[in-house]
Amino acid sequence: VKAINFLVVGVGGQGALLASNVLAEVGVRAGFDVKKAEVHGMSQRGGSVNSHVRWGEQVNSPLIGGGEVDVLFSLEKLETLRYLNMLRKGGLALIGEFSIPPLTVSSGEQRYPDDEQIERALRQVTEDFLCVPTLSLATQAGAARAHNVVLLGALSARIEAAAPETWMQVIEVTVPEKYLALNRLAFEMGRTYALRDNEIKYSAS
Amino acid sequence: VKTLLSGNEAIARGAYESGVRLASAYPGTPSTEILENMVQYKDIVSEWAPNEKVALDTAVGGAYAGARSMAVMKHVGLNVAADTFFYAAMTGAEAGLLIVCADDPAMHSSQNEQDNRRYCKFARVPCLEPSDSQEAKDMVGVGLEISERFDTPVMLRTTTRIGHSHTLVELGERQAGEVEGPYEYRLDQAKYVMVPGNARRRHPIIEERVSRLAEFAESFAYNKVELNDPRLGIVTDGVAYQYAREVFPEASFLRLGMTYPLPPKLVQEFADKVVRLIVIEELDPFIEEEIRLIGIQVEGKSIFPLVGELDPGVVRAAAVRAGLLDAEQAVAPLEVQDLPPLPMRPPLLCPGCPHRGLFTVTNKLKLVVNGDIGCYALGFLPPLSALHTCGCMGASIGVAHGVSKVGVRQKHVAVLGDSTFFHSGMPALLNTAYNRSDTVTVILDNRTTAMTGHQENPATGKTLDGEETVRVDFEQLARAMGIENTYRVDPYDLKQTENALRAALAVDGPAVVIAERACALLPEARAKWTALEVDPERCNGCGLCFRIGCPAVLRSNESDPKTGRLRVKIDPLLCTGCNICAQVCARGAILGREEILRRQEARS
Numbered sequence: 001v002k003a004i005n006f007l008v009v010g011v012g013g014q015g016a017l018l019a020s021n022v023l024a025e026v027g028v029r030a031g032f033d034v035k036k037a038e039v040h041g042m043s044q045r046g047g048s049v050n051s052h053v054r055w056g057e058q059v060n061s062p063l064i065g066g067g068e069v070d071v072l073f074s075l076e077k078l079e080t081l082r083y084l085n086m087l088r089k090g091g092l093a094l095i096g097e098f099s100i101p102p103l104t105v106s107s108g109e110q111r112y113p114d115d116e117q118i119e120r121a122l123r124q125v126t127e128d129f130l131c132v133p134t135l136s137l138a139t140q141a142g143a144a145r146a147h148n149v150v151l152l153g154a155l156s157a158r159i160e161a162a163a164p165e166t167w168m169q170v171i172e173v174t175v176p177e178k179y180l181a182l183n184r185l186a187f188e189m190g191r192t193y194a195l196r197d198n199e200i201k202y203s204a205s
Numbered sequence: 206v207k208t209l210l211s212g213n214e215a216i217a218r219g220a221y222e223s224g225v226r227l228a229s230a231y232p233g234t235p236s237t238e239i240l241e242n243m244v245q246y247k248d249i250v251s252e253w254a255p256n257e258k259v260a261l262d263t264a265v266g267g268a269y270a271g272a273r274s275m276a277v278m279k280h281v282g283l284n285v286a287a288d289t290f291f292y293a294a295m296t297g298a299e300a301g302l303l304i305v306c307a308d309d310p311a312m313h314s315s316q317n318e319q320d321n322r323r324y325c326k327f328a329r330v331p332c333l334e335p336s337d338s339q340e341a342k343d344m345v346g347v348g349l350e351i352s353e354r355f356d357t358p359v360m361l362r363t364t365t366r367i368g369h370s371h372t373l374v375e376l377g378e379r380q381a382g383e384v385e386g387p388y389e390y391r392l393d394q395a396k397y398v399m400v401p402g403n404a405r406r407r408h409p410i411i412e413e414r415v416s417r418l419a420e421f422a423e424s425f426a427y428n429k430v431e432l433n434d435p436r437l438g439i440v441t442d443g444v445a446y447q448y449a450r451e452v453f454p455e456a457s458f459l460r461l462g463m464t465y466p467l468p469p470k471l472v473q474e475f476a477d478k479v480v481r482l483i484v485i486e487e488l489d490p491f492i493e494e495e496i497r498l499i500g501i502q503v504e505g506k507s508i509f510p511l512v513g514e515l516d517p518g519v520v521r522a523a524a525v526r527a528g529l530l531d532a533e534q535a536v537a538p539l540e541v542q543d544l545p546p547l548p549m550r551p552p553l554l555c556p557g558c559p560h561r562g563l564f565t566v567t568n569k570l571k572l573v574v575n576g577d578i579g580c581y582a583l584g585f586l587p588p589l590s591a592l593h594t595c596g597c598m599g600a601s602i603g604v605a606h607g608v609s610k611v612g613v614r615q616k617h618v619a620v621l622g623d624s625t626f627f628h629s630g631m632p633a634l635l636n637t638a639y640n641r642s643d644t645v646t647v648i649l650d651n652r653t654t655a656m657t658g659h660q661e662n663p664a665t666g667k668t669l670d671g672e673e674t675v676r677v678d679f680e681q682l683a684r685a686m687g688i689e690n691t692y693r694v695d696p697y698d699l700k701q702t703e704n705a706l707r708a709a710l711a712v713d714g715p716a717v718v719i720a721e722r723a724c725a726l727l728p729e730a731r732a733k734w735t736a737l738e739v740d741p742e743r744c745n746g747c748g749l750c751f752r753i754g755c756p757a758v759l760r761s762n763e764s765d766p767k768t769g770r771l772r773v774k775i776d777p778l779l780c781t782g783c784n785i786c787a788q789v790c791a792r793g794a795i796l797g798r799e800e801i802l803r804r805q806e807a808r809s
Binding site: 012024028033034036037038039046047048059061062063065066067079081084085086087088089101102103104106108110111113117120121124125 | 207209235313314337365366369370371372373444447448450451516517518521536537538539540541542543544545546547548549550551552553555588748751754756758759760771
């Protein structure tokens with residue numbers, strides 16, 4: 001089994017911690033040793049948040065060193081760039097198309113990077129990235145809040161070490177029962193989106 | 206079956222399994238979740254105390270009475286509880302007494318990065334350090350056994366990356382039997398009355414105890430030697446062990462599960478077997494200095510940083526610089542060229558935060574604000590920049606009293622939250638009354654301990670387990686202390702708040718302003734959220750409303766034809782309808798809560 005290092009990033013309140021909880025538990029059920037590290041408290045109040053999740057035969061450090069992230073799982077576009085240097089060359093970046101302008105941007109002092117700038121920066125590190133319209137897919141599924149589950153669905157299409165049922169089983173015990181159908185749909189939509197992207201890539205090559 | 210648990214969840218589980226009867230704590234990152242998880246175990250009496258000293262005195266009482274007890278706090282909490290820590294080290298107890306202390310390297314949520322292993326040496330208390338959640342759980346029981354065997358309090362020292370990291374844990378069952386009550390109080394005045402005569406007899410006993418503990422540490426199961434390549438020997442502890450193992454998979458290790466006192470023979474034997482001996486530890490050179498005191502040459506902080514937390518990347522980079530690793534072997538963060546400037550995203554006062562109302566008024570009145578520890582400390586950030594000092598829990602009132610006594614030209618106030626006031630603000634408020642200063646104290650009563658994630662406190666009327674209890678009336682409390690001038694305001698009402706502050710500042714003698722408004726994130730407040738709207742006809746894009754620093758107030762894409770400035774819009778998902786921006790707007794362009802509700806009603 002090959003170890004996989006995931007870095008989950010986003011903005012406080014976006015559901016990054018729920019996504020990393022699911023990711024960690026999926027790893028456990030897939031038979032890995034798993035460690036997960038995050039910070040609570042002051043940084044949660046609308047600040048930039050990150051969570052390290054590691055799957056492996058035996059995992060030592062709960063934190064991933066810079067340049068050792070295999071999968072950057074980003075719930076917010078700007079945050080992708082903030083943590084981009086953590087990704088290993090050629091690693092996978094999954095980016096939710098969700099922008100939350102920081103205060104300095106909303107008041108007009110600073111500029112939010114545009115899509116072209118984001119793509120240019122990404123291409124320096126990896127060609128393997130996928131932007132997922134998380135917000136619109138989640139809204140179609142029934143609630144914008146489920147955008148994190150859409151991105152988990154997309155991730156599941158790229159991780160062979162865990163079966164799709166395993167992901168859904170973990171989501172079932174993580175989200176409240178009344179939102180289960182919604183989250184199942186959100187997961188499927190994200191997964192389908194990424195699978196279609198895979199097909200396009202394979203047929204092109 | 207193994208379960209993924211955070212270090213904090215594991216410690217709570219460990220307390221349950223090892224028969225702890227009583228646990229008391231004051232919330233503080235990164236330790237808060239320990240008691241939040243403890244409360245699920247009904248065999249344990251779990252409480253929030255007003256501060257860490259009370260929590261530790263409570264645990265001491267439980268242990269004196271014969272029940273396994275623990276106190277939990279963040280690193281700076283032990284400064285508050287230090288007096289108790291030292292006498293408890295002198296007296297010992299009748300049953301296990303464990304102090305869980307969570308250090309915060311890198312200061313993710315703290316004002317300093319003090320290394321509490323120093324306290325252990327200072328007070329002659331053994332220090333245990335887990336390297337993952339399994340050990341965090343198991344060391345609760347191990348610590349209690351050491352406490353009972355050596356008649357000493359024991360510190361279980363964690364760090365942010367132990368408490369907040371999840372790793373796999375094998376769960377056990379609760380140990381029952383002799384540790385369960387009821388307890389017979391054993392009287393022993395010579396041991397428990399620390400007057401000078403008794404204390405003089407106790408001091409040699411605790412020094413001798415340290416020697417016996419050092420002897421015990423020689424064969425302590427958690428002090429582990431792993432002999433591999435003899436060219437490099439690494440002494441390490443806590444989470445640093447995990448980083449070191451990852452960066453140096455071939456090296457030999459002495460992993461210390463007990464970092465005070467050190468086992469001199471074990472360290473000497475290990476040192477003799479390796480060519481180069483180094484220490485990898487976070488924060489202070491504590492192990493390094495102890496090894497030098499044994500008389501062994503060692504390197505540590507000459508290679509690895511003293512400041513901030515370690516991670517595999519930091520350890521690797523330092524090792525390359527010191528020639529311990531080849532540069533080619535080391536993965537490093539990528540250098541991404543052509544990155545646009547990234548707007549920062551510091552933590553903020555949330556939309557609808559009642560503290561924003563108070564700070565909008567203190568800014569208008571140009572007040573100097575002696576602040577305190579809590580969410581309101583975020584008021585120091587631009588654009589509010591409203592808070593001018595913040596040192597430690599409860600400091601605001603004492604500092605403001607000092608400012609007041611020497612006399613300054615500017616008007617100034619002390620600002621602190623409800624829970625912080627109970628923690629250590631009360632004696633300081635009494636001081637403003639007793640020593641008659643003109644200090645104005647503003648208590649931000651948001652009916653919760655917000656910063657650490659909504660814990661109950663004596664202002665909420667509920668205990669840790671959700672039971673109804675007394676609810677303190679701040680006004681009556683201030684009056685009982687001899688402060689006649691008290692004002693109650695709603696910080697969402699800027700005019701009312703301003704009038705009260707002006708009146709409080711004008712009176713001769715101390716005054717208290719109680720700003721009452723529930724944290725906007727509490728369920729009862731959430732139920733009332735109503736998003737405000739901007740009337741584009743009236744907004745000319747002046748930007749006055751940005752001075753309150755609310756994340757829900759945004760620039761729109763539409764500009765005002767006269768001024769050419771972009772008009773304002775309000776994010777309907779973030780806005781709670783607190784009305785502060787609407788009161789600040791000089792043109793009445795932001796439709797207030799009443800107006801919005803009226804329109805909604807008319808529509809339906």
